[in-house]
Amino acid sequence: MHGGASTGWLLMVLCAVSGAYCLLRTRAGTPRERRTARSEALMGFGMAAMAVPAAVLSPPGWAWAVYAVLFGAAALRALRPALRGGHHLHHLVGSLAMVYMAVAMAPAVAGSGGGGHAGHGAASAGAGGIPALTGVLLVYYAFYVLGSAGRLLPAAAVTPAGGTGAVGRAPSGFGGGTDGRPELTTACRLTMGIGMFAMLLTL
Secondary structure, three states: OOOOHHHHHHHHHHHHHHHHHHHHHOOOOOHHHHHHHHHHHHHHHHHHHHOOOOOOOOOOHHHHHHHHHHHHHHHHHHHHHHOOOOHHHHHHHHHHHHHHHHHHHHHHHHHHOOOOOOHHHOOOOOOOOOHHHHHHHHHHHHHHHHHHHHHHOOOOOEOOOOOOOOEOOOOOOOOOOOOOOHHHHHHHHHHHHHHHHHHHHOO
């Protein structure tokens, strides 16, 4: 990553912790919630693996093909549920973004022998990407991060007419969740959204 090895380590730790929490979520909830948690755990661990600084572990050239195939399969799996919209559509976008970055990074790794890279986010001047597509993904993740951060803010209490109770916002919709601890789920999704944004900046 352009920010140096320390940035790569920070990104790796944040994504790994998010992936671990998502893995814990697979032990409870409805079948749909467990399936969602598995997809998010895969994304978190995949991002963490690709963020390892190259000074510690320089990935071989074939590793990027493995990432592309792995997340390509995840995208195919998310395609049908994504037709219903909601967070499944975000999973599809995330998987396709991972495929795009793996393909974009592969020529740079092959051309430099892995030197000067810091995992997934590490890009030298030779790292290739389609500027327009990268820009669209950056805009998407910028809005996703802002939306997720907004859901973590304390909701204003609303007193319904004729009632005395307080009603707050439910963390649902774009990137939201319905798990038992939605604030932690939203925080994990926010973390991975920030990580994806940071990785796209290096293309």
